[in-house]
Each structure stands twice: as structure tokens, then as C-alpha cells.
Amino acid sequence: MNILEIGCGTGYLTRLLVKTFPNAAITAVDLAPGMVEVAKGTTKxxxxxFLCTDIEEMVLNENYDLIISNATFQWLNNLPATLEKLIARLTAEGSLIFSTFGIDTFQELHMSYEHAKEKLQLSIDSSPGQMFYTLEELSQVCEEALPFSSEFPIEITKMEKLELEYFQTVREFFTSIKKIGAANSNKENYCQRPSLFRELINIYETKYRDESGVKATYHCLFFKIKRHAPLP
Structure with missing residues (x-):
């Protein structure tokens, strides 16, 4: 097998791929040099x-039996074009499998932000970070990325799931999302007034804390795009 992993990070998924596919050639790509170095050190x-490069700029010269990505596609600047490029590089029975974040991700943060704006009477059209797709919106993006004419039938399967993570404080939550790259998106601008963020943190701590701590929702979307060889 020939496998391409996009957004390998520190190599957690890479190591699972090594165990699951003992005879596969694996190319693992990430944009961050530090991440790639850590992954290299843990995957002998x-x-x-391992390649330190941007998948959106990378020229693909090979075909792959499996292209896989975990929690990376939400940060791409042009997801439709990237999906189209990747699907074109699947083998006859190849699959593109990825997970990403959906529209309900960090809903507590977004609701706290809106309530803080209302309380401070700020009429600004802004959001604390980018907005994500719904399951159906992303499904439509995938459909539109499929080739208009193909000798191979292509099947899309999808599912969604909500996961909760708990933190001791809201500031700890902010540190966590910064580490996964959520603070790097340039798709949305937001108001950075200190008074607004003090109010946001106060509302978040008050409304979304229980005995387990301050909660944050991850809306996980899972997609599999598989090519099928035509019947003889």
C-alpha cells in the first residue's frame, strides 16, 4: 500500500498506521517543522x-491507496481545491478518510462571546475564531470536489459526534486550543478589547462550569470518500 497522511503532528496517527499496515509505504506531511522533528524522533x-510542507501547495506525483488526516482540514484556506486534488490521486480502490471539526465546536465559547457583546452593548459583527461546516455543508463540498466524469464510482460515507473536554479554567482552555492551531486561522477577525474578554471569561466560567470543570464541545465530523473499481 501507498499511504499519505496529512497533518501528522507529533506522529500519533502515523504510529498507528505503521502498526496497522506493516507493509505500507507512508508519507507523513505537516506544516510545522517542530512537529515533524518530534514525529521523526518517535517513528523509527x-x-x-516525513515532509515539512503545506499540503495546499504540495505537488502530488504519486497515487495513494489511502489518504488520511485527523483534525487538520478545518485549518486549510481552500478546502474544496485540496479535496479535488487529493481525490484525483486515489487509486482504483483508494480511500480518502478524514476527521475535522463541525459548526458546534466550541459552542460555549461562541455563546459566551455573544452574551458578553450584548452585556457591554457592543454592536460588532465578529467571532472568536473561524466558523466550521455543518455535516451537510461539508458533504456538499465533498460532492462538488468529485470529478465530473470518472471511470471509477465514488462513494461518500459520513458521521458526526459530539465530544466534551473539561478544563480547570477558561484560560487553560484557551491555551489548549492555541496548541492545536485554532489561534492560527486568519479567516475570521474578532474584537480584542480587554473589557470584552474579561466579560467573556466571566460568563464562560459562570455558565459552563460543573463538577468536572469548565466544558468545551468538540463537534467531530468523519468522512470517507472511496473509489470503487468498475465491475468487469
Missing amino acids: EDRVT
């Missing part, structure tokens, strides 16, 4: 090639 396999 000659059949794994």
Missing part, C-alpha cells in the same frame, strides 16, 4: 517519509 521506520 525506513518506510515512513
